[in-house]
Amino acid sequence: xxxxxxxxxxxxxxxxxxxxxxxxxxxxxxxxxxxxxxxxxxxxxxxxxxxxxxxxxxxxxxxxxxxxxxxxxxxxxxxxxxxxxxxxxxxxxxxxxxxxxxxxxxxxxxxxx
Amino acid sequence: xxxxxxxxxxxxxxxxxxxxxxxxxxxxxxxxxxxxxxxxxxxxxxxxxxxxxxxxxxxxxxxxxxxxxxxxxxxxxxxxxxxxxxxxxxxxxxxxxxxxxxxxxxxxxxx
Numbered sequence: 001x002x003x004x005x006x007x008x009x010x011x012x013x014x015x016x017x018x019x020x021x022x023x024x025x026x027x028x029x030x031x032x033x034x035x036x037x038x039x040x041x042x043x044x045x046x047x048x049x050x051x052x053x054x055x056x057x058x059x060x061x062x063x064x065x066x067x068x069x070x071x072x073x074x075x076x077x078x079x080x081x082x083x084x085x086x087x088x089x090x091x092x093x094x095x096x097x098x099x100x101x102x103x104x105x106x107x108x109x110x111x112x113x
Numbered sequence: 114x115x116x117x118x119x120x121x122x123x124x125x126x127x128x129x130x131x132x133x134x135x136x137x138x139x140x141x142x143x144x145x146x147x148x149x150x151x152x153x154x155x156x157x158x159x160x161x162x163x164x165x166x167x168x169x170x171x172x173x174x175x176x177x178x179x180x181x182x183x184x185x186x187x188x189x190x191x192x193x194x195x196x197x198x199x200x201x202x203x204x205x206x207x208x209x210x211x212x213x214x215x216x217x218x219x220x221x222x223x224x
Binding site (some may be wrong): 042099107 | 129132147149151155156157158159162198200204205206207211212213214215218
Protein backbone atom coordinates (compact mmCIF):
# COMPACT_ATOMS: atom_id res chain seq x y z
CA UNK A 1 0.00 0.00 0.00
CA UNK A 2 1.71 3.19 -1.21
CA UNK A 3 -1.19 5.53 -0.72
CA UNK A 4 -1.79 8.58 1.39
CA UNK A 5 -5.51 8.91 1.90
CA UNK A 6 -7.10 12.27 2.66
CA UNK A 7 -10.67 12.86 3.72
CA UNK A 8 -12.88 14.58 2.91
CA UNK A 9 -12.08 15.35 -0.74
CA UNK A 10 -14.14 18.53 -0.64
CA UNK A 11 -15.24 20.67 2.30
CA UNK A 12 -17.28 23.84 2.51
CA UNK A 13 -17.33 25.56 5.88
CA UNK A 14 -18.50 28.80 7.37
CA UNK A 15 -16.17 31.18 9.17
CA UNK A 16 -17.60 30.20 12.55
CA UNK A 17 -17.42 26.45 11.98
CA UNK A 18 -14.97 23.94 13.38
CA UNK A 19 -13.90 21.15 11.07
CA UNK A 20 -11.07 18.67 10.72
CA UNK A 21 -9.11 17.28 7.80
CA UNK A 22 -7.80 13.74 8.06
CA UNK A 23 -4.78 12.05 6.51
CA UNK A 24 -3.83 8.39 6.79
CA UNK A 25 -0.92 6.26 5.57
CA UNK A 26 0.07 2.65 6.20
CA UNK A 27 3.57 2.65 4.74
CA UNK A 28 5.30 2.82 8.09
CA UNK A 29 6.44 6.36 7.40
CA UNK A 30 7.39 8.38 10.46
CA UNK A 31 7.35 11.86 8.90
CA UNK A 32 4.09 13.50 7.87
CA UNK A 33 3.43 16.91 6.39
CA UNK A 34 0.66 19.42 5.75
CA UNK A 35 0.83 21.74 2.75
CA UNK A 36 -1.49 24.47 1.54
CA UNK A 37 -1.84 25.21 -2.16
CA UNK A 38 -3.61 28.15 -3.72
CA UNK A 39 -4.60 28.09 -7.38
CA UNK A 40 -1.69 28.40 -9.83
CA UNK A 41 0.81 28.49 -6.94
CA UNK A 42 3.26 25.87 -5.60
CA UNK A 43 2.43 23.97 -2.41
CA UNK A 44 3.42 25.84 0.75
CA UNK A 45 4.71 23.87 3.71
CA UNK A 46 2.65 24.34 6.89
CA UNK A 47 3.67 21.66 9.39
CA UNK A 48 6.02 18.70 9.69
CA UNK A 49 5.60 15.87 12.17
CA UNK A 50 8.54 13.59 12.81
CA UNK A 51 7.99 10.48 14.96
CA UNK A 52 4.62 11.88 16.06
CA UNK A 53 6.15 15.11 17.31
CA UNK A 54 5.70 18.50 15.70
CA UNK A 55 9.12 19.40 14.33
CA UNK A 56 8.35 22.29 11.98
CA UNK A 57 5.65 24.96 12.10
CA UNK A 58 6.08 27.45 9.27
CA UNK A 59 4.52 30.33 11.24
CA UNK A 60 1.03 29.11 10.54
CA UNK A 61 -1.86 31.02 12.22
CA UNK A 62 -3.33 29.34 15.28
CA UNK A 63 -6.67 28.84 13.56
CA UNK A 64 -4.93 25.83 12.00
CA UNK A 65 -4.12 23.19 14.63
CA UNK A 66 -2.33 19.99 13.64
CA UNK A 67 -2.50 16.74 15.53
CA UNK A 68 -0.72 13.43 15.11
CA UNK A 69 -2.56 10.82 17.23
CA UNK A 70 -0.38 7.95 16.02
CA UNK A 71 2.22 7.15 13.39
CA UNK A 72 -0.39 6.47 10.69
CA UNK A 73 -2.74 9.38 11.20
CA UNK A 74 -2.46 13.15 10.83
CA UNK A 75 -5.25 15.62 11.44
CA UNK A 76 -5.62 19.32 10.75
CA UNK A 77 -8.20 21.03 12.93
CA UNK A 78 -9.75 24.18 11.50
CA UNK A 79 -11.44 26.94 13.47
CA UNK A 80 -12.54 30.46 12.63
CA UNK A 81 -11.10 30.38 9.16
CA UNK A 82 -11.21 33.24 6.70
CA UNK A 83 -12.25 33.12 3.03
CA UNK A 84 -8.60 33.56 2.04
CA UNK A 85 -7.88 30.20 3.69
CA UNK A 86 -9.77 28.53 0.85
CA UNK A 87 -7.24 26.29 -0.87
CA UNK A 88 -6.20 22.72 -1.59
CA UNK A 89 -4.73 21.15 1.54
CA UNK A 90 -2.23 18.40 0.84
CA UNK A 91 -0.87 15.77 3.18
CA UNK A 92 2.37 13.88 2.56
CA UNK A 93 4.49 11.26 4.28
CA UNK A 94 8.05 9.97 4.05
CA UNK A 95 10.51 7.86 5.96
CA UNK A 96 11.22 9.56 9.28
CA UNK A 97 14.93 9.81 8.75
CA UNK A 98 15.01 11.04 5.20
CA UNK A 99 12.99 12.85 2.60
CA UNK A 100 13.99 10.45 -0.15
CA UNK A 101 10.56 9.85 -1.56
CA UNK A 102 7.56 11.68 -0.17
CA UNK A 103 4.10 10.39 -1.03
CA UNK A 104 1.32 12.93 -1.37
CA UNK A 105 -2.40 12.51 -1.00
CA UNK A 106 -4.87 13.94 -3.50
CA UNK A 107 -5.75 16.75 -1.16
CA UNK A 108 -8.84 18.27 0.40
CA UNK A 109 -10.38 21.15 -1.52
CA UNK A 110 -11.50 23.61 1.18
CA UNK A 111 -13.87 26.49 0.59
CA UNK A 112 -14.54 28.96 3.40
CA UNK A 113 -17.73 30.97 3.00
CA UNK B 114 15.33 33.06 -0.89
CA UNK B 115 14.62 30.40 -3.48
CA UNK B 116 17.29 27.74 -3.70
CA UNK B 117 16.44 26.84 -7.29
CA UNK B 118 15.63 28.63 -10.55
CA UNK B 119 13.53 27.02 -13.27
CA UNK B 120 12.01 28.35 -16.50
CA UNK B 121 8.29 29.05 -15.95
CA UNK B 122 7.13 27.05 -18.95
CA UNK B 123 8.29 24.71 -21.70
CA UNK B 124 6.74 22.87 -24.63
CA UNK B 125 7.68 19.44 -25.91
CA UNK B 126 6.43 17.36 -28.81
CA UNK B 127 4.92 14.02 -27.96
CA UNK B 128 7.46 11.21 -28.32
CA UNK B 129 10.43 13.52 -28.05
CA UNK B 130 12.71 13.91 -25.06
CA UNK B 131 11.79 16.63 -22.59
CA UNK B 132 14.80 18.28 -20.95
CA UNK B 133 13.91 20.38 -17.94
CA UNK B 134 16.72 22.53 -16.52
CA UNK B 135 17.24 23.69 -12.95
CA UNK B 136 19.83 26.05 -11.52
CA UNK B 137 20.93 25.63 -7.91
CA UNK B 138 24.17 27.59 -7.71
CA UNK B 139 24.15 27.84 -3.89
CA UNK B 140 23.71 24.11 -3.25
CA UNK B 141 25.61 22.78 -0.23
CA UNK B 142 27.67 19.61 -0.12
CA UNK B 143 25.09 17.67 1.85
CA UNK B 144 22.08 18.78 -0.19
CA UNK B 145 20.35 16.56 -2.70
CA UNK B 146 18.44 17.52 -5.82
CA UNK B 147 14.86 16.23 -5.89
CA UNK B 148 12.35 16.36 -8.71
CA UNK B 149 8.62 16.16 -8.25
CA UNK B 150 5.76 16.80 -10.61
CA UNK B 151 2.16 17.78 -10.15
CA UNK B 152 -0.44 16.88 -12.69
CA UNK B 153 -3.45 19.18 -12.65
CA UNK B 154 -5.68 18.72 -9.58
CA UNK B 155 -3.54 15.91 -8.16
CA UNK B 156 -1.01 15.74 -5.34
CA UNK B 157 2.69 16.07 -6.25
CA UNK B 158 4.47 12.90 -7.32
CA UNK B 159 8.09 12.03 -6.59
CA UNK B 160 10.17 11.44 -9.74
CA UNK B 161 13.84 11.09 -8.89
CA UNK B 162 16.63 12.47 -6.73
CA UNK B 163 20.42 12.57 -6.70
CA UNK B 164 23.46 13.91 -4.92
CA UNK B 165 26.23 14.16 -7.51
CA UNK B 166 26.03 11.13 -9.77
CA UNK B 167 23.62 10.88 -12.66
CA UNK B 168 20.56 8.83 -11.80
CA UNK B 169 18.01 6.92 -13.88
CA UNK B 170 14.79 5.16 -12.99
CA UNK B 171 11.73 3.99 -14.87
CA UNK B 172 10.33 7.51 -15.07
CA UNK B 173 13.27 9.75 -15.88
CA UNK B 174 16.97 10.50 -15.82
CA UNK B 175 18.68 13.13 -13.72
CA UNK B 176 21.88 14.73 -14.95
CA UNK B 177 23.81 16.80 -12.38
CA UNK B 178 26.74 18.93 -13.51
CA UNK B 179 30.14 18.22 -12.03
CA UNK B 180 30.09 21.44 -9.99
CA UNK B 181 26.53 20.56 -8.87
CA UNK B 182 25.29 24.07 -9.65
CA UNK B 183 22.69 22.88 -12.12
CA UNK B 184 20.83 19.78 -13.19
CA UNK B 185 18.53 18.54 -15.94
CA UNK B 186 15.58 16.21 -15.68
CA UNK B 187 15.10 14.16 -18.82
CA UNK B 188 11.85 12.47 -19.77
CA UNK B 189 13.10 10.30 -22.64
CA UNK B 190 9.85 9.89 -24.58
CA UNK B 191 7.32 12.43 -23.42
CA UNK B 192 3.63 11.58 -23.61
CA UNK B 193 0.54 13.74 -23.21
CA UNK B 194 0.23 12.35 -19.67
CA UNK B 195 3.55 13.99 -18.78
CA UNK B 196 1.93 17.43 -19.05
CA UNK B 197 2.40 18.81 -15.52
CA UNK B 198 4.27 21.30 -13.36
CA UNK B 199 7.76 20.01 -12.58
CA UNK B 200 9.48 21.10 -9.40
CA UNK B 201 13.19 20.99 -8.69
CA UNK B 202 13.96 21.04 -4.95
CA UNK B 203 17.28 21.19 -3.15
CA UNK B 204 17.35 19.89 0.40
CA UNK B 205 19.20 17.78 2.93
CA UNK B 206 18.20 14.13 2.94
CA UNK B 207 17.75 13.79 6.67
CA UNK B 208 15.27 14.31 9.44
CA UNK B 209 15.80 18.05 9.57
CA UNK B 210 15.13 18.62 5.92
CA UNK B 211 11.88 19.85 4.50
CA UNK B 212 10.43 19.92 1.00
CA UNK B 213 10.01 23.54 -0.07
CA UNK B 214 8.49 23.96 -3.53
CA UNK B 215 9.57 26.78 -5.83
CA UNK B 216 7.59 28.03 -8.82
CA UNK B 217 8.39 25.04 -11.02
CA UNK B 218 8.24 24.59 -14.79
CA UNK B 219 4.92 24.03 -16.50
CA UNK B 220 5.60 21.43 -19.18
CA UNK B 221 3.10 21.11 -22.01
CA UNK B 222 3.46 18.03 -24.17
CA UNK B 223 1.78 18.59 -27.51
CA UNK B 224 0.66 16.03 -30.10
